[in-house]
Amino acid sequence: MAWWRRKKPALEQPNKPGTKTSVPPGLWSKCESCGEITYTEELVQNLRVCPVCAHHHVMPTDERIASLIDEDSWTEHDIDLTSGDPLGFEDSKRYSDRIAAAKHKSGRLDAFVSGTGTIDGVPVSAGFFAFEFMGGSMGSVVGEKCARVFERAVEQNRAALVFSASGGARMQEGILSLMQMAKTSAARARLREAGLPYISVLLHPTTGGVAASFAFLGDLILAEPRALIGFAGPRVIQQTIGQELPEGFQRSEFLIEHGMIDRIVSRLEMREQLAALLRLLGSPGAGDAAPQPRTSPATSGVFRGVGN
Known part of the structure; x- marks a missing residue:
């Protein structure tokens, strides 16, 4: 029989002792x-933070909500x-x-999740x-849901939080997507008039129209x-000005050195930091909220309550 017709022996024969066994996919993760x-x-x-170098890996939205919001307190709105x-x-x-494919892949109707809950009782x-x-x-839809986060905060007399991770305005909706910058900023202004705090948390990446509107309008x-943060990406800027950019340009560390953000917070400390800052800002309900232990299965062993 010619060599190209010979039947090759199986590399894996799990039923025989001493044979190679394949590793289930997803069992291991390599830090990038x-x-x-x-x-x-x-x-x-x-919380998808590398235990060796503290690199923050991409975190699914549901895991992020579970890591921050008190267990059994979350109510999603605008579903x-x-x-x-x-x-x-x-x-x-x-x-x-494209919308249909994104819904199928992500299991969501759009790129924003809004709701109410408590963070350490606040x-x-x-x-x-x-x-x-x-x-x-x-x-x-994203602009409408984000505006409702601020409006709901005013209606229910509570603080507002937005966790941004976006490539910017959606080009397929043209001027309608750009109008969301004004709508969300106006809703944020009404929150300020009501004297209620707003903390903006910038994740990787936060760019385009999101960075140019409500993402940079937080009290903190x-x-x-x-995290990569900015309006245009660094490659676009470098090609436009024809100059080499500084090391770490548009990263969180670069922005805090230049006074554009207030604090860099590890994901492992985010919940405690937010609870403490909300109390310092005088968030409604914060004065009566006692620190609560954290026992969510998604973060068991990481969060044990807030000591501030």
Whole structure:
């Protein structure tokens, strides 16, 4: 028999003793910064922060909410809002097809999750960008849901929090997406008039129209380590001005050195820091809220309550 027709022996024969056994996919995770190999379950328990170099890996939105909001206090709002295709936009694919594919892939209707809950007993109206849905781009639905976070905070007399991770305005909705910058900023202004605090948390990445509007309008602006933050990306800026950019340009550490953000906070400390800052800002309900122990399965062993 010719060599190209010979049947090759199986590499893996699990039924025979002493044979090679394949490793289940997803069991291990490799740090993209230091290369450390970690059990995925252990990495998730550590809020997807590398235990060796503290690199912050991408964190699914549901895990982020579970790590921050008190257990059994979260109520999601505006669940049924979904994007249309008002411009009939089409490039290499129809916008309606892109929306359908994003819904199927992410399991969400759009790129923003809004709701109410408590952080260590302090009532908040919170919004979380879902970067897994079209890169967290801001269209009409995202702008509406974000504006409602501020409006709900005014109605219910509670602080507002927004966790931003976005590539900017959604080009498939044209001027309608850009209008969300004004709408969200106006809603944020009404929150300021009501004397209620707003903390903006910038995640990796926060760019474009999101960075140019409500993301930089917080009473306090926090950021995760090494997050890319800015309007245009560094490559675009470098090509435009024809100059080399400084080391670490547009990263959290660069921004805090230049006075553009207030504090860099590790994901492992975010919940405690937010609770303490909300109390310092005089958030409604904070004075009566005693520190609560943290026992959520998603963060067991990481958070044990706030000592401030």
